[in-house]
Every structure is written in C-alpha cells, then in structure tokens.
Amino acid sequence: MPWDESGELAEELFRASIADQVAQDLRHLYVFGTAGEGYAVDERRFDQVVDVFADESRRHGVDPMVGLISPSLPVVIGRIERCVARGIRSFQLSLPSWGALNDVELATFFAQTCGRFPEAEFLHYNLVRSGRILTPDDYATLAAAHPNLVAVKHTRADYATVHGLFAKAPALRHFFTEATYSYASLVGPAAFLVSIASVRPQLAREYFDAGVARDTDALLATCAQLLELSGELRRAVGPGPHMDGAFDKIFAKVRDPRFPLALLPPYQGASDAAYEAFRAALAQRHADWLERP
Numbered sequence: 001m002p003w004d005e006s007g008e009l010a011e012e013l014f015r016a017s018i019a020d021q022v023a024q025d026l027r028h029l030y031v032f033g034t035a036g037e038g039y040a041v042d043e044r045r046f047d048q049v050v051d052v053f054a055d056e057s058r059r060h061g062v063d064p065m066v067g068l069i070s071p072s073l074p075v076v077i078g079r080i081e082r083c084v085a086r087g088i089r090s091f092q093l094s095l096p097s098w099g100a101l102n103d104v105e106l107a108t109f110f111a112q113t114c115g116r117f118p119e120a121e122f123l124h125y126n127l128v129r130s131g132r133i134l135t136p137d138d139y140a141t142l143a144a145a146h147p148n149l150v151a152v153k154h155t156r157a158d159y160a161t162v163h164g165l166f167a168k169a170p171a172l173r174h175f176f177t178e179a180t181y182s183y184a185s186l187v188g189p190a191a192f193l194v195s196i197a198s199v200r201p202q203l204a205r206e207y208f209d210a211g212v213a214r215d216t217d218a219l220l221a222t223c224a225q226l227l228e229l230s231g232e233l234r235r236a237v238g239p240g241p242h243m244d245g246a247f248d249k250i251f252a253k254v255r256d257p258r259f260p261l262a263l264l265p266p267y268q269g270a271s272d273a274a275y276e277a278f279r280a281a282l283a284q285r286h287a288d289w290l291e292r293p
C-alpha cells in the first residue's frame with residue numbers, strides 16, 4: 001500500500017500498481033497481508049483501501065480478495081460484514097495473534113468466520129506471526145467442517161508438510177512462495193504465491209508455468225536465481241526493518257520508482273538507499289529480473 005507523507009493512501013499510485021499487475025497478467029490480487037499492513041490500518045483506512053481496491057480491480061475484471069488481520073474477532077467480523085455489503089466475497093484470514101489459539105479457540109474462530117459467512121470464500125494465511133502454524137491434520141479437519149475454506153497461503157513448509165498438505169487436505173488450493181514452490185509443484189498441484197518474483201511478473205509467470213509443466217531444470221534454475229535475489233535484498237535492507245512490507249515495497253518501487261517505502265507507524269520501512277542498492281544489484285548481476293525498457 002503506498003502512503004503519502006501524512007500516512008494517507010496515495011490513491012493514484014495504488015490504482016497504478018493494481019493496473020500494472022493486471023497488465024502483467026497477475027489477476028489474483030489481495031490487499032492486507034503482512035506486506036499490505038493489514039495489521040496496522042485503522043477502520044477508516046481499511047474501508048478506504050477496500051473501496052479503492054475493489055473499484056480498480058473490478059475496472060480490470062479482477063475479483064478482489066481482502067485480508068483480515070486483527071487480534072479482535074468482532075473487528076474481523078465487522079470488516080467482513082462491511083466488505084460483504086460492498087459485494088466482496090473473497091477473504092484472507094489470519095489467526096488472532098495476541099496469544100496462540102488452542103484447538104477450541106481455533107474451531108470458534110473458523111465457525112465465526114467461514115461458518116458465519118457461508119456466501120463467502122476464505123483463504124487462510126498460515127504464518128508464524130499469528131502464533132500458530134496450522135498442520136495438514138488441522139486443515140483436514142477445517143476443510144471437512146467448512147466447504148468455503150478453499151485455499152491456504154503457506155509462508156514456510158518443509159517437504160514433509162508439503163506432502164502432508166496434498167495428501168490430507170487435497171480439497172484446498174495450497175499456495176507456496178518462491179523457494180517452496182519449486183519442490184511443491186513437482187509433487188502436487190501447487191499454486192504460486194508471488195513475492196520477490198513480482199519485480200518481473202513475466203518471469204514469475206514462466207516460473208509458475210515451469211511448475212505446471214514439471215520442468216525440473218527450469219524450476220531449479222529459476223529457484224536458484226530467486227534465492228540469490230533474496231540474498232541481495234537482505235543485504236540491501238540490512239538490519240532494522242523486519243515487516244514484510246519493508247521488503248515488498250522495494251519490489252513495488254522497482255516496478256514504479258514513485259512508490260513510497262514508508263510503513264504505517266510504528267513500523268520501520270526500508271530506506272531509499274536500500275532500494276537503490278537492491279536495484280543496482282539487479283542491474284549489475286540479475287539484469288533479467290529488471291523489466292526491459
């Protein structure tokens with residue numbers, strides 16, 4: 001999300017970034033993951049971003065997905081209600097994170113979201129920050145209870161977990177980020193959650209297609225490049241910024257140099273120097289990953 005100097009949505013830049021992604025054939029878009037600062041927005045900004053996102057997505061024929069991150073279940077329910085009133089049907093759920101949910105609390109959370117809104121579809125965002133990583137067995141139970149839980153976004157999964165997900169929760173679509181996608185796509189119907197590869201969407205698409213075609217050589221070669229890119233990014237940003245948005249906004253700025261790097265307070269964004277260092281690394285050592293003029 002691009003914020004202006006007073007922390008308000010930079011609407012024109014936001015609309016331009018949606019249009020850019022759609023033009024690059026990235027059509028499954030969401031707002032308010034970690035990178036989109038779903039944990040940091042107040043209700044006013046939540047509604048404003050949703051309105052702009054839904055409007056611009058629909059202009060391009062894209063179905064908008066909205067992420068929900070809050071330690072308060074009533075806040076999550078209220079956000080779903082307001083989105084449903086705006087015709088939004090796709091949601092991305094994260095577990096409340098103030099304390100890790102136990103099994104009873106987990107069942108209540110899904111009953112009060114998936115169960116309460118049967119007309120909507122839900123993707124679960126499985127991440128350490130939420131305090132509890134759900135397992136293949138958890139997903140088997142939840143998918144059986146909630147047919148409108150349709151997908152999961154995995155931020156990390158070892159090989160045993162990847163196999164377990166495809167075996168125990170095959171009704172769900174499992175999205176993996178760059179490093180895990182290479183392996184997961186060889187052993188099951190993996191979906192690809194584009195992160196650092198977003199600097200060059202065309203190559204992200206080719207990586208996804210290599211997985212669909214089970215082209216091991218292409219997958220491993222691109223995976224190695226993407227791991228190198230991640231190393232360049234970590235070196236460029238250095239210690240300090242730690243929220244996904246600090247990194248993802250650098251990707252957005254590679255696509256559009258006007259894109260601001262600031263995160264909503266109190267979180268620390270990456271610096272312009274970090275962006276310049278990453279861009280220089282791309283130009284010098286990974287030129288394929290820079291859009292050709």
Ligand SMILES: N[C@@H](CC=O)C(=O)O
Pocket residue numbers: 033034035036155177193194195244248
């Ligand atoms: N940064 C992504 C997740 C991982 O790639 C997000 O915020 O959704």
